[in-house]
Amino acid sequence: MKLTLTLNGKSRAIEINANDKLSDVLRLLGCASVKTGCHEGACGSCGVLLNGRIVNSCLTYAAQADGGNVETVESIGSLDAPHPIQAALVEAGAVQCGFCMPGMIMAAKSVFDKNPAPSDEELAIHLDGQLCRCTGYEKIQTALRNVAQAAGVPDALVGGQGDRS
């Protein structure tokens, strides 16, 4: 069957099988940022935005995305001109091995797209599902708090630590 979608702002088409997962097809389409870690929706490293929502592309059939709008981290910044989320992560030293970062960044983008100044709690809820085995999350949280504060939210309105237990 033929899959047609908007990928990172460009219309793309590709022949797929019904059983193909979106993660595999995105990699075939050149999005090497999409990593498959667990293949069961636990790690988040395959996270992409499908119609504005963060999803596990390893669980999503490519056919389900037919006609949809898919965004991967390739669309939102470069080494020379990083997205504010990417710049904040680098500034805070929040990136170590980097495997989780494409999913983490896209999950964060899904929050900031709706609310430029989310609370810590809101970020924790929406980043639940993005595992990082290097940083312990503190620096990631600091970086994203800095993005929220840069958007103008007063310190007092930034909420307490989210519960990731």
Added chain:
Amino acid sequence: MKLIRYHRPTTLEEARRLLKELGPSGLPLAGATSHAFMKGDDEKTAVDLAWLGYDRIATIDGGFTVGANTRIADLQQYHAPGWVLDRVALRFVNQPIRNMTTIGGNIARVFPWNDFPVVLLALGADMIVTGEVEAVHPADTYFKGQPARLFQPGDLLTEIRVPAIVPGVGFGYHKETVVNMAFSALTLAVRLTLDKRMIADVRIAAGAGIPLPARLTAIEQALMGRPISTETIQQALDAQVDAVTWKGGDGFSDAYVRQLARVHLEDVLIEAWQAAKGGAA
């Protein structure tokens, strides 16, 4: 399991016709998040239900109607007086999965650890199955066994009617997991109705710690008609908690789950009591 074909019907009639024609090789496709756990080489033809509609929440007399294709994330983000499924949704796996899974998918086939059967049993919801006629199945009937027994070929779950929590009624909920996104080790839900200080009605349901989600009727009966107090709750639980056969798993012994249930049943009953008398829960 392997998908060999994919259909995207846009009307309920078309979806029903396809599923009828396909028979056992047809697979109604909801969020697809459980497919990673479906092993084997069965070849299936997917009938994607996502384009049929039935994906909205609306108020109706006495409660809410929830389309079966409503994503868990939409339950999480919906807020209205008497609505409690946002709390339940927030404890559901993680955000990407909440963005994909539908409430219909969570209750069309029941596993011991599924969250929503427990809650819908406690709330006394109704499930609407649409076939040649529209059938209304109360939760007590729907979850008595696997719901598949209630479906004729081509029938689809289309709607869930959820009673609102009104003044004098309280809701309590607890889900115990090893880590936030893990399958539940024990899920408990309570809807408690007070008439002044008397327990006029109580519905208690459990999942994960028992073979399939079910109401805990022996404990309910020990509470009904009695004056509400911590002592009443403790006495009912001490007398009846062993009327349930608690089941361990994932490293938990049966005895541990029984103790977990004893502790958290008291917590959720007190939570529902506080909410019924106008507390914060």
